[in-house]
Amino acid sequence: MNGTSSTQYKRNLEELLNLKRSAWHNYIRAAKLESFSWRNAHKPLHYQLKAFLNSMVWVLTYLKYRFGMRHPFPDYSSERVKGIYPLSADFSPNGAEEDVRVSLAGDWGTGTLEASLVANLIRRFRPHYTVHLGDIYFVGNSNTVRENCLGNPHGKKFHAVTWPKGSRGTFALNGNHEMYANGHAYFDVLLPNLGMRAGLGSLAEGQKASFFCLKNHHWVIIALDTGYNSVGVPILERTAYLKKIPHLGGDCSLPHAIIRWISKEVAPELDGRGVILLSHHQYCSAFEGRFIKPGRQLFGLVRKPVLWFWGNEHRMAIYGPTRVDGGIEAYGRCLGHGGMPVNIHTKVRVNSKRCPLVIYDDRQYRRISGTPVGYNGYANLLFRGRRLTIKYHDIRLEDNVLLTETWEVSNGTLVGKDIRINTPDPGLIQFHPDLRYAIEPPLQHKRGPVLV
Numbered sequence: 001m002n003g004t005s006s007t008q009y010k011r012n013l014e015e016l017l018n019l020k021r022s023a024w025h026n027y028i029r030a031a032k033l034e035s036f037s038w039r040n041a042h043k044p045l046h047y048q049l050k051a052f053l054n055s056m057v058w059v060l061t062y063l064k065y066r067f068g069m070r071h072p073f074p075d076y077s078s079e080r081v082k083g084i085y086p087l088s089a090d091f092s093p094n095g096a097e098e099d100v101r102v103s104l105a106g107d108w109g110t111g112t113l114e115a116s117l118v119a120n121l122i123r124r125f126r127p128h129y130t131v132h133l134g135d136i137y138f139v140g141n142s143n144t145v146r147e148n149c150l151g152n153p154h155g156k157k158f159h160a161v162t163w164p165k166g167s168r169g170t171f172a173l174n175g176n177h178e179m180y181a182n183g184h185a186y187f188d189v190l191l192p193n194l195g196m197r198a199g200l201g202s203l204a205e206g207q208k209a210s211f212f213c214l215k216n217h218h219w220v221i222i223a224l225d226t227g228y229n230s231v232g233v234p235i236l237e238r239t240a241y242l243k244k245i246p247h248l249g250g251d252c253s254l255p256h257a258i259i260r261w262i263s264k265e266v267a268p269e270l271d272g273r274g275v276i277l278l279s280h281h282q283y284c285s286a287f288e289g290r291f292i293k294p295g296r297q298l299f300g301l302v303r304k305p306v307l308w309f310w311g312n313e314h315r316m317a318i319y320g321p322t323r324v325d326g327g328i329e330a331y332g333r334c335l336g337h338g339g340m341p342v343n344i345h346t347k348v349r350v351n352s353k354r355c356p357l358v359i360y361d362d363r364q365y366r367r368i369s370g371t372p373v374g375y376n377g378y379a380n381l382l383f384r385g386r387r388l389t390i391k392y393h394d395i396r397l398e399d400n401v402l403l404t405e406t407w408e409v410s411n412g413t414l415v416g417k418d419i420r421i422n423t424p425d426p427g428l429i430q431f432h433p434d435l436r437y438a439i440e441p442p443l444q445h446k447r448g449p450v451l452v
């Protein structure tokens with residue numbers, strides 16, 4: 001789809017401004033959005049009526065989803081392929097030495113014009129693989145998944161915002177907003193349309209589970225599901241002291257099936273390879289809370305520092321090496337700026353070893369109803385043998401590379417080679433005085449103060 005006929009279906013960022021983290025707030029916002037749709041004359045009559053009714057019965061929807069059962073958690077126990085796929089540019093088994101292109105964006109599933117721009121710019125990279133880091137707004141039910149990710153809300157191609165496909169594989173992680181609809185649309189509507197392709201131009205085979213692995217001779221990418229356990233028991237989840245009880249407050253812990261799978265299928269593959277993790281939720285943050293359980297669950301299974309990309313917070317941020325007690329060591333990269341209004345001018349928590357912020361994007365893209373919002377964006381990864389180059393882009397059509405970093409696998413572990421800022425705009429804030437801190441060796445080898 002292109003041209004003016006498609007742009008009229010894009011949502012305005014204003015419709016998604018000032019979103020709160022509570023579940024009930026998202027159900028109300030979803031109902032409001034439905035009523036906006038009701039006013040859209042281009043939608044079929046039956047859709048308009050349904051949307052209007054939906055907007056009136058958000059309480060029932062809330063009760064249905066929040067007190068309903070989660071979708072059963074699919075794993076690979078009955079699958080022939082155990083969720084480990086080649087990270088390769090072509091379909092021959094020996095393609096590991098070629099350039100492999102991977103695109104990542106988080107919190108992209110909004111249906112906004114900005115999400116559409118991100119998708120189109122990703123397509124320009126001609127990725128072999130694309131991975132959405134999760135969150136389809138406001139409540140990831142089947143209508144929303146179809147509208148914001150699949151481009152075919154009613155079986156007709158008149159919606160333009162479609163998650164870009166990789167020539168080899170297309171994937172999506174699970175986020176908390178998908179779980180506001182108990183994961184049913186994520187598992188049953190979205191994932192069957194994604195996954196690996198068997199051959200050039202053939203249809204995707206379906207993404208079998210919310211976790212998977214891509215590997216070649218030098219690299220392993222492990223995609224995790226932190227969304228499935230992100231939503232707790234209604235009402236009780238808001239109570240501070242009850243939040244700490246497992247599964248009551250939603251701790252984003254990895255389901256046991258993932259731990260079993262990593263232990264049996266993935267951990268034996270890590271020797272000699274650089275490890276990259278993908279998840280929806282953040283392992284550390286200089287702006288909001290953090291989710292430490294997955295990093296602790298992986299301790300003992302992943303025994304070397306990793307690069308960890310996540311979303312959830314609507315911003316781009318780069319962290320130095322961090323590790324929680326009893327957890328793995330990670331270089332965090334927040335990519336939650338794919339399609340939502342991007343938070344800027346937010347208070348940063350300074351002097352904390354828990355969140356070694358190195359650089360973040362605080363540039364103003366525009367003002368919406370008096371609120372400044374930042375630039376949406378994404379990351380393109382280029383794997384060339386042992387070397388990985390990561391470019392962080394925004395939605396400007398030209399000169400849109402903000403930051404470039406290069407990593408290498410040496411003696412079976414990640415080594416940061418270079419990192420540099422590509423834009424003269426001072427709004428891209430270098431928080432730590434030494435940019436190399438973003439790619440330097442593990443904490444135990446460092447001396448001196450960690451942060452300014």
Ligand SMILES: [Fe+2]
Pocket residue numbers: 135175176177280311312313
């Ligand atoms: Fe999220």
